[in-house]
Amino acid sequence: MVAKSEIKFIKSLQLKKNRMQHGLFVAEGVKMVQDLLDSGLRVHSVYATEEGIFSGTQEEITLISASDLKRMSSLRSPNKGLAVFYMHGEDSPGYEGWNIVLDDVQDPGNLGTIIRLCDWFGIRNLVCSRETVDCYNPKVLQATMGSIARVNISYTDLSEYLAAANCPVYGSYMAATPVYSSEFNANGILVMGNEAHGISENVARFLTDKISIPSAPGSGAESLNVATATAILLYELKRP
Amino acid sequence: MVAKSEIKFIKSLQLKKNRMQHGLFVAEGVKMVQDLLDSGLRVHSVYATEEGIFSGTQEEITLISASDLKRMSSLRSPNKGLAVFYMHGEDSPGYEGWNIVLDDVQDPGNLGTIIRLCDWFGIRNLVCSRETVDCYNPKVLQATMGSIARVNISYTDLSEYLAAANCPVYGSYMAATPVYSSEFNANGILVMGNEAHGISENVARFLTDKISIPSAPGSGAESLNVATATAILLYELKRP
Numbered sequence: 001m002v003a004k005s006e007i008k009f010i011k012s013l014q015l016k017k018n019r020m021q022h023g024l025f026v027a028e029g030v031k032m033v034q035d036l037l038d039s040g041l042r043v044h045s046v047y048a049t050e051e052g053i054f055s056g057t058q059e060e061i062t063l064i065s066a067s068d069l070k071r072m073s074s075l076r077s078p079n080k081g082l083a084v085f086y087m088h089g090e091d092s093p094g095y096e097g098w099n100i101v102l103d104d105v106q107d108p109g110n111l112g113t114i115i116r117l118c119d120w121f122g123i124r125n126l127v128c129s130r131e132t133v134d135c136y137n138p139k140v141l142q143a144t145m146g147s148i149a150r151v152n153i154s155y156t157d158l159s160e161y162l163a164a165a166n167c168p169v170y171g172s173y174m175a176a177t178p179v180y181s182s183e184f185n186a187n188g189i190l191v192m193g194n195e196a197h198g199i200s201e202n203v204a205r206f207l208t209d210k211i212s213i214p215s216a217p218g219s220g221a222e223s224l225n226v227a228t229a230t231a232i233l234l235y236e237l238k239r240p
Numbered sequence: 241m242v243a244k245s246e247i248k249f250i251k252s253l254q255l256k257k258n259r260m261q262h263g264l265f266v267a268e269g270v271k272m273v274q275d276l277l278d279s280g281l282r283v284h285s286v287y288a289t290e291e292g293i294f295s296g297t298q299e300e301i302t303l304i305s306a307s308d309l310k311r312m313s314s315l316r317s318p319n320k321g322l323a324v325f326y327m328h329g330e331d332s333p334g335y336e337g338w339n340i341v342l343d344d345v346q347d348p349g350n351l352g353t354i355i356r357l358c359d360w361f362g363i364r365n366l367v368c369s370r371e372t373v374d375c376y377n378p379k380v381l382q383a384t385m386g387s388i389a390r391v392n393i394s395y396t397d398l399s400e401y402l403a404a405a406n407c408p409v410y411g412s413y414m415a416a417t418p419v420y421s422s423e424f425n426a427n428g429i430l431v432m433g434n435e436a437h438g439i440s441e442n443v444a445r446f447l448t449d450k451i452s453i454p455s456a457p458g459s460g461a462e463s464l465n466v467a468t469a470t471a472i473l474l475y476e477l478k479r480p
Contacts, residue, residue, distance in 0.1 A: 039460070109349075113465060113468060116461055116464070116465070117464070117468065119459055119460055119461040120455045120456065120459050120461040120464055121455070121456050121459070122455075122456025122457065122458065122459055145461070145462070145463075146460070146461075146462075147460065147461050149460075150459075150460045150461075180479050180480065213475065215360045215361070215362075216360065216361050216362025216478065217362065218362065219359055219360050219361070219362055219390075220279070220359055220386070220387065220389075220390045221356055221359040221360040221385070221386075221387050221390075222385070222386075223385075224356070224357070224360055224471075225353060225356070227468065228353060228357065228467065228468065228471045231464070231468045231471045231472055232471050232472055232475045235453065235472045235475065235476075236475075238456065239420050240420065
């Protein structure tokens with residue numbers, strides 16, 4: 001049995017300002033919740049409509065009715081369970097290895113895909129401008145496929161972060177040095193820009209190199225999507 | 241002034257069976273329509289709510305009211321114009337250069353992104369199984385950003401197409417030879433599988449090589465999205 005106030009509280013976490021205030025976010029669906037339980041993220045509370053659907057957590061699992069789950073959920077067809085987790089701590093992002101910087105990426109699907117890519121390619125730090133879409137937005141979480149637990153994501157002032165960098169800072173552009181002509185070190189920073197406006201002037205002044213993914217001669221496509229471009233650049237940075 | 245029957249006809253093209261029956265599809269929005277007009281696709285009819293928003297077509301442009309446009313449109317907020325185009329002809333797909341085969345890709349966003357990637361990387365033939373999502377689906381069209389006009393897309397029996405191939409046929413897998421260890425010729429076929437089930441057995445028997453995009457040691461991500469993987473593989477195939 002769940003109190004009305006508890007349902008209301010969980011619902012309230014659909015808004016960013018409430019997530020920020022409490023340092024909590026909601027994950028939904030059997031697979032996503034289990035992935036996050038396995039990842040070692042700190043757990044606040046877990047709800048399930050059946051016994052035995054989640055494993056490997058010391059936390060008490062509250063059994064609830066399907067209709068209560070529906071009242072808590074942001075999904076049209078909620079899937080058996082939901083859990084509330086503590087957000088990552090707000091450590092200052094570091095500079096070891098390769099680090100990805102996002103300058104105002106707005107689309108939740110793009111951010112979710114980029115988080116999943118960081119996980120795939122072993123990027124530990126994803127550093128976002130404060131205007132980048134919130135990584136605990138339900139649409140972002142869904143697109144990360146559980147990778148959110150394995151990537152350190154911070155929201156910070158990019159000027160401060162980049163000004164203190166002591167490594168090459170690459171920016172992705174439509175026309176610049178082809179990425180396959182560059183030699184990459186074992187560490188560095190790659191900056192990806194906003195979907196419509198690219199990298200802002202404020203951030204561009206910290207770049208040491210501009211790189212691009214050349215299109216085929218005669219291609220009519222104007223651009224690559226930012227998540228697609230990130231995929232190719234991460235692949236190339238990490239290519240042996 | 242538009243007749244009710246005309247509005248009804250255009251609305252009917254939102255269904256695949258009606259598109260197939262008439263060989264026509266609908267494009268919406270100023271940019272998309274203009275891109276397709278510029279591409280030389282054969283035009284059936286063009287509608288606009290203002291004069292002068294489309295250029296470079298010999299076709300008569302029918303001026304309509306915003307409310308008529310809304311009645312024709314599949315969008316919640318239609319954007320000033322809409323046009324009906326003839327589909328590409330149903331030529332049998334060829335084997336020159338690099339050709340991409342899709343084995344039951346289901347998500348419209350993925351197909352749209354892959355079409356845009358083919359355009360970017362100069363792939364002329366995209367060969368889809370008959371169960372692959374329809375490329376004239378409005379969500380696919382939106383994701384292609386106009387690239388649909390510049391890529392030859394065919395829906396065919398993949399067994400027949402692959403059985404007649406006289407070039408290497410690569411398939412994308414989760415674990416196989418790393419793509420950067422392969423030497424690619426100037427021509428070949430790359431097969432990408434369904435989002436959940438990968439490449440079907442029926443298609444797998446035609447592969448000459450299996451390739452994969454290795455993840456970083458310790459990565460927890462289970463897979464890459466099919467559009468993301470296509471981006472990386474096309475980049476690598478075309479890498480000088």
